[in-house]
Amino acid sequence: MEEDRSLSPDRGGPTTHGEDTASKAYAACLQERVTVEGVVARLDAGGIYYRDLNTLLRALNNDGVKRIEVLNVYGQRYIGTGLEGNVEIEIHGTPGNDLGAFMRGPSLIVRGNAQDGCGNTMDEGRIVIHGHAGDIVGYSMRGGSIFIRDDVGYRVGIHMKEYQEKRPVIVVGGTAQDFLGEYMAGGVLVVLGLTLGDDVRHDARFVGTGMHGGKMYIRGEVEHLARDVDVVDLDEADRQVLLSLVGEFCDCFNLNIDEIVTQNFSKIIPISHRPYGNLYAL
Amino acid sequence: MKSYLEPEYVVDRDDDRCTRCKACVDQCTYEAHYYNPEDGRVYSRDEKCVNCHRCVVFCPTQAITIRRNSSAYAANYNWTQEAIRDVKKQAETGGVVITGMGCDKPHYTYWDRLLLNASQVTNPSIDPLREPMELRTFLGAKPDRLELDVEDEDVVLKTELPPQVCVETPILFSAVSYGATSFNVHEALARAAAEYGTLFNTGEGGLDWRLYKHGDHIIVQVASGRFGVHPDYLNIGAAIEIKIGQGAKPGIGGHLPGEKVGPEISRTRMIPVGTDAFSPAPQHDIYSIEDLRQLIYALKEATDYTKPVSVKIAAVHNSAAIASGMVRAGADIIALDGVRGGTGAAPKVCRDNVGIPIELALASVDQRLRDEGIRNKVSIIAGGGIRSSADAVKAIALGADAVYIATAALVAMGCTVCQRCYTGKCPWGIATTDPEISKRLDPDVAAKRLMNLLQAWSWEIKEMMGGMGINAIESLRGNRLHLRGVGLTDTELRVLGVKMAGE
Numbered sequence: 001m002e003e004d005r006s007l008s009p010d011r012g013g014p015t016t017h018g019e020d021t022a023s024k025a026y027a028a029c030l031q032e033r034v035t036v037e038g039v040v041a042r043l044d045a046g047g048i049y050y051r052d053l054n055t056l057l058r059a060l061n062n063d064g065v066k067r068i069e070v071l072n073v074y075g076q077r078y079i080g081t082g083l084e085g086n087v088e089i090e091i092h093g094t095p096g097n098d099l100g101a102f103m104r105g106p107s108l109i110v111r112g113n114a115q116d117g118c119g120n121t122m123d124e125g126r127i128v129i130h131g132h133a134g135d136i137v138g139y140s141m142r143g144g145s146i147f148i149r150d151d152v153g154y155r156v157g158i159h160m161k162e163y164q165e166k167r168p169v170i171v172v173g174g175t176a177q178d179f180l181g182e183y184m185a186g187g188v189l190v191v192l193g194l195t196l197g198d199d200v201r202h203d204a205r206f207v208g209t210g211m212h213g214g215k216m217y218i219r220g221e222v223e224h225l226a227r228d229v230d231v232v233d234l235d236e237a238d239r240q241v242l243l244s245l246v247g248e249f250c251d252c253f254n255l256n257i258d259e260i261v262t263q264n265f266s267k268i269i270p271i272s273h274r275p276y277g278n279l280y281a282l
Numbered sequence: 283m284k285s286y287l288e289p290e291y292v293v294d295r296d297d298d299r300c301t302r303c304k305a306c307v308d309q310c311t312y313e314a315h316y317y318n319p320e321d322g323r324v325y326s327r328d329e330k331c332v333n334c335h336r337c338v339v340f341c342p343t344q345a346i347t348i349r350r351n352s353s354a355y356a357a358n359y360n361w362t363q364e365a366i367r368d369v370k371k372q373a374e375t376g377g378v379v380i381t382g383m384g385c386d387k388p389h390y391t392y393w394d395r396l397l398l399n400a401s402q403v404t405n406p407s408i409d410p411l412r413e414p415m416e417l418r419t420f421l422g423a424k425p426d427r428l429e430l431d432v433e434d435e436d437v438v439l440k441t442e443l444p445p446q447v448c449v450e451t452p453i454l455f456s457a458v459s460y461g462a463t464s465f466n467v468h469e470a471l472a473r474a475a476a477e478y479g480t481l482f483n484t485g486e487g488g489l490d491w492r493l494y495k496h497g498d499h500i501i502v503q504v505a506s507g508r509f510g511v512h513p514d515y516l517n518i519g520a521a522i523e524i525k526i527g528q529g530a531k532p533g534i535g536g537h538l539p540g541e542k543v544g545p546e547i548s549r550t551r552m553i554p555v556g557t558d559a560f561s562p563a564p565q566h567d568i569y570s571i572e573d574l575r576q577l578i579y580a581l582k583e584a585t586d587y588t589k590p591v592s593v594k595i596a597a598v599h600n601s602a603a604i605a606s607g608m609v610r611a612g613a614d615i616i617a618l619d620g621v622r623g624g625t626g627a628a629p630k631v632c633r634d635n636v637g638i639p640i641e642l643a644l645a646s647v648d649q650r651l652r653d654e655g656i657r658n659k660v661s662i663i664a665g666g667g668i669r670s671s672a673d674a675v676k677a678i679a680l681g682a683d684a685v686y687i688a689t690a691a692l693v694a695m696g697c698t699v700c701q702r703c704y705t706g707k708c709p710w711g712i713a714t715t716d717p718e719i720s721k722r723l724d725p726d727v728a729a730k731r732l733m734n735l736l737q738a739w740s741w742e743i744k745e746m747m748g749g750m751g752i753n754a755i756e757s758l759r760g761n762r763l764h765l766r767g768v769g770l771t772d773t774e775l776r777v778l779g780v781k782m783a784g785e
Contacts, residue, residue, distance in 0.1 A: 054583055077576070082513055082584025097576055098567075102584040104513045117567050120580065123512045136566050140508030142552055155566050159507060161552035183560050185553045212557050273557040274540050281377035282704065 030056060039066040046072030050096065054078050061087045061106070075115070080108050080125075097134075100127050103144070116153065119146045122168070128252045132174070141168040141187065147252045150174040151195055155182050160214055162186025171249045178205045181268070185213040190245055192260060193220040200263070208268050212275055216268040217242050219260070228275045231266045238267055286370050289328035292351050293337075299345035300324055306337035306346060311707040311719055334700040336709035368630070381630040382703030382713065384530055384622040384667065384689060391622070392641035392774075393673045396680075397783055399764040401751035408753050410744035416754035417740055419684050421521070421661040422446035422590040423614045444614060445589050447520045449684060450479030451740045452755055453674060455732075456619075456665045456686035457503050457525065457594070459485030460510075461538045461547045461559060462626030462703065463692075464720035465492075467712055470695060470728035472496040477729070478736045483686070484510075486525055486561060487538070488550040494518045501592065504581065506535060507561035509551040513584065521615065522581050523592040524574070526565070529623025529666035532596030532637040536561040536627070542706045542715045571604075575611035582612070590614035590661075597621060597643030597666065598636075602650035608660070609651060615661045617686060618643050623666025624689040626713055627704035640666045641680060645778045648681025648760055657760075671742035680778070681760040694735040695728040 030052055033044045041060050045053050053076050060068055066087055073079070073093030080089060080100040088107040091099075094115070100108050101120035113131035117139065125144040135153035138146055143166045151174035158179070160168050168187040174195035181189050193200040200220025208216065209226035217238070225231065234242065243261060250257040293314060302324060306315040314330040315337060317323075331348060338346050355366055368379050401407040408415070422445055429440040455471045468482075468490065475482035476499040483501040488510015493500070502519035504511050516522060527533060538547075538559035548555045568574050578591050592615035593608050595601065605616050620640025625633065644664045651657040664677040665686030674685045693699065696710035703713035711722030743755070752758050766783035767775050775782055 051583070058586070078580055078583040081580055082516070082586075084513055098580045101580045102511070102513055102516065117576070117580075120567060121508050121511050139567055140511070142512060158566055159560075159562065161509075163549060163552040166552070182566075183562055185557065185560075210560060210562075212560070213554055273554060276537055276558060276560075277540070279378055279537075280380045281371045281375035282380055 026052075034060070036060070036063075036065060039064065041065045041068045043068060043070045044072055045070050045076060045093070046074065048076070050076040050078055054081065057089065058083065061085050073112075080106055080127075100125065113150075114148070119144070119170075122146075130253065135177075137172075138168065138170045138187075141170070142166065143168050145169040145171070145248070147171045147249050148173060149253045152176045155179040157181045157184055157187070157189040157216075159183040159185060160187035160189065162214060169245060171245055173249065173253065175202050176204050178207075179209060180204050180207045181211055181214070181216050182206070182208070183210040183212070184208065184216070184270075187214045188241065188245065189214070189216040190242065190249075191216070191218045192246070192249070193218070194255075194260070196220065208270070210275060211268075211270040212273050213270060217245075217265050218268060219263050219265050222266065222268070225268065228271055229268050230271050231268055234265055234267050283374055285374055287329075287367060287374070288353065289331065289351050290367070291331040291333045291348050292328050293326035293331050294347040294349060295324065295326060296345045296347075297323070299343040301343055301345075303342060305340045305342060309336045309340045309709060311336075311709045311714075311716075312705075332700045332702045332705075333698075334702070334709050335698045379630045380627055380704050381633060382625060382627055382701045383699050384624040385634050386699075386701065387634055390639040391667065392639055392770075392778065393667070393669075393676055395767055395769050395774075396641070396676050396778070396780065397766050397768060398672070398675060398679070398746060398750065399766070400749040405751045407751050408748040410741075410748040413748075414753060415744040415747060416756075417451045417743060419449050419452045419755060420446040421449065421592075421615055421663070421683060423660060424658040426658065445587070447481065447590055448479075449481055451736055451743075452678060452682075452684035453736055453739055454480055454501075454663060454684055454686050455482040455691050456623075456688035457483040457485035457501075457523070457528075458688050458692070459487035459503075459538075459626070460490060460550055461487035461542055461715060463713055464711065464715050464723065465490055465546065466720055466723040466725045466728065467692075467695070468493055469725040470723070470732060471691065472500060473725065473729040474732035474736065475499040478733055480736065481520060483523060484519075486536075487547065487559070489515060489518070490546065490550055503594075504577075505561055506563070506565040507551075507559060509553075509559065509561075516581065516584050519589065521590045521592055522585065523594055523615070523617060524565070524568075524577055524581070524613075525594045526568070526574075527594070527596035527598075527619070528625060529596045529619030529621055529637055529640070530625030531628040531632045532598050533563060534629070534632055535563040539627070539704065539706065544715050544717070547715055571607035571611050574608065574613075578612045592617050592663070594619060596623075596636075597638045597640055599638060601638070601643040602646040605647040605660075606650055606654055606656070609656050613660055615663060616647065617663040617665065618647060619686070620644075620664070620666030624692075625703075640664050640668075640677070642774075642777050644677060644682055645680050645762075649779055652760070671739035672746070674739065675743055675746045675758070676765060678755060678758050679761050679765050680780075681762075683759060690735065691732055694731045695723060696731075 035042045068089045075096040077096035079095045082102045084104045090109045092111045094112045097115045098117040103125045104123040105125045107126040110129045114129045114133040116134035119138040121140045127146045129148040132150045133148045133152045137156040140159045154177040171190040205224035208229035312330045431438045471482040472493045476496045486505030497518035501521045503523045505525035540556045593613040594617035597620045621637035661683040664682035668685045708714040765780040768783045
């Protein structure tokens with residue numbers, strides 16, 4: 001378990017007001033890290049405890065700042081978590097787990113890799129990762145979009161949901177690990193396999209296990225599909241959706257769309273809305 | 283395949299009393315009664331009867347009696363009627379036997395082996411009718427010490443307290459999800475909690491926006507399916523609860539059957555109408571205590587550290603060690619759910635065989651946290667088998683800050699514990715989302731019944747406290763000297779931390 005109390009005067013246990021000169025100095029140092037020009041802010045996150053970093057981000061967002069550039073991010077968790085509004089945050093470095101969890105609205109751009117739980121239960125907004133992302137990207141995501149340039153970890157898109165026009169999207173440029181789209185109940189998951197070279201063959205096993213809603217578009221071969229899903233050909237509507245999402249992906253990362261969409265895609269859909277309907281003796 | 287299953291219950295209708303009003307036909311959602319226009323008489327289909335007693339209560343002439351089918355298999359201590367029935371049912375379906383409500387087996391109810399103390403001679407008992415008696419309870423982490431200051435002759439608290447939530451009685455409504463039950467059930471629970479000054483737990487199916495106005499009296503639950511979890515939901519609650527497990531089915535997930543997922547449930551849970559709602563067995567962002575800490579703090583970040591975060595686990599073998607980890611992970615409240623805790627649907631084999639009684643888990647968790655000097659950092663809510671105010675008082679004496687009740691609350695609203703919640707056809711309008719059947723539960727009447735229950739139990743708790751000479755519930759918390767055991771082994775007494783009666 002982390003023991004990084006030194007940086008936070010008030011985590012977990014009780015604290016007393018005043019007196020604590022160390023915490024005052026720290027508070028002053030925090031303010032020096034931020035420069036605001038009009039609606040644009042710049043924040044040096046090096047060595048700042050996550051809670052303080054996020055408090056600063058929330059304060060800037062509440063003050064109506066529209067764009068925040070965060071430099072020297074070294075694993076701070078929860079950046080953008082629970083944040084609402086339309087602020088754009090550009091993160092330089094490596095943000096920690098639960099990036100943009102429960103987020104509603106903001107746009108996060110990561111110039112580096114993201115860790116686990118990126119977009120966890122995210123409600124609205126956009127996350128763009130110029131690198132890899134870890135496990136459970138978009139866990140129970142309810143809306144918004146996540147674009148990842150390279151590969152992702154395990155159980156990506158697990159339990160994504162949708163309701164009417166509110167439909168979350170994840171586009172992965174590279175490949176994914178096992179249990180992709182597990183328990184998926186809605187939304188769209190696209191995996192492009194661009195990191196796999198010419199022979200686009202995804203190693204992920206149990207793809208779509210427990211899937212009962214939504215759809216996946218996967219470029220190349222998926223060797224190990226779960227028994228709960230079916231592979232079907234794309235129709236014209238699918239191609240339109242794919243074209244639009246891949247177009248957005250290419251815009252994010254400055255790629256040429258023509259080289260991607262011409263390749264072979266499979267559409268993966270659930271066989272049943274009730275995969276375990278016959279499990280029980282009622 | 284011909285079914286070898288015989289009717290479990292037999293409907294006896296006194297034809298002399300029956301006025302052919304057909305109330306039973308209308309009331310039975312399982313179609314166990316029918317009217318034959320040819321002879322103008324009402325008949326029964328015994329095999330459909332679930333013994334819910336809806337018809338018995340609504341028959342205006344008390345013409346109906348439901349009895350257990352006396353045509354029993356040969357008496358056998360091992361091969362009970364239930365064991366034989368379950369095997370036959372599985373042989374005919376190949377499926378997992380599903381049931382509702384909590385474990386109905388007679389073993390392991392330690393409440394009935396624990397007795398409370400009362401004052402005689404050496405200290406006075408207190409009359410709660412005429413003297414102040416404090417049931418108010420604050421849930422949340424408490425500081426290790428308090429620093430006070432005097433400013434302008436007033437004593438001022440210098441210590442910054444972690445977020446607390448106040449309840450006027452240590453009885454909270456436990457998690458009952460929207461989807462397992464109807465909107466009217468949620469409304470009744472929320473209104474009763476708000477009016478009495480306690481809390482209602484949403485369960486894992488989210489909260490209908492019409493009930494957001496009661497947010498100060500609602501614990502919003504975040505479970506593995508993350509149904510209905512969004513910033514407004516997290517911010518509206520008085521507290522947030524991470525559901526790791528449930529006493530009725532520790533370690534397994536949940537499937538809300540598609541039949542119960544209508545348009546309103548679909549909107550709240552964000553899944554298509556008619557699909558099964560899956561709650562995965564684990565939360566896939568929690569594989570360790572460290573991960574639990576991560577979700578606790580994600581929720582605290584999302585709500586700006588303004589409210590306590592509770593973590594609910596099923597009572598299992600190593601609950602005490604887990605609870606220690608939960609406190610260190612930053613939980614402000616620990617909810618323990620015992621093996622007799624209720625459910626809308628669970629595999630019977632899990633319900634009746636997995637987990638441990640709440641009494642033992644509660645005693646061992648409280649003791650462990652005391653031994654480690656961290657008991658103050660967390661409030662404990664005990665649930666799963668609280669049937670009366672006496673159980674609640676014993677739970678508090680064993681170490682709980684408050685108790686969770688759900689089965690008792692549903693019984694107050696009309697439930698007769700027939701254990702068929704999973705069918706979605708609850709004739710009492712409780713464990714159903716069918717728009718027509720749900721109307722049977724009038725939220726005004728149900729809220730009143732719940733208020734009455736809270737009032738009655740609170741009075742009874744005050745009477746028992748007064749008898750012990752205690753005038754504040756916090757003086758009873760963990761006060762095991764007020765408990766004595768009967769009919770328990772030395773080991774049981776040791777785990778419970780109580781003496782044998784007479785000692």
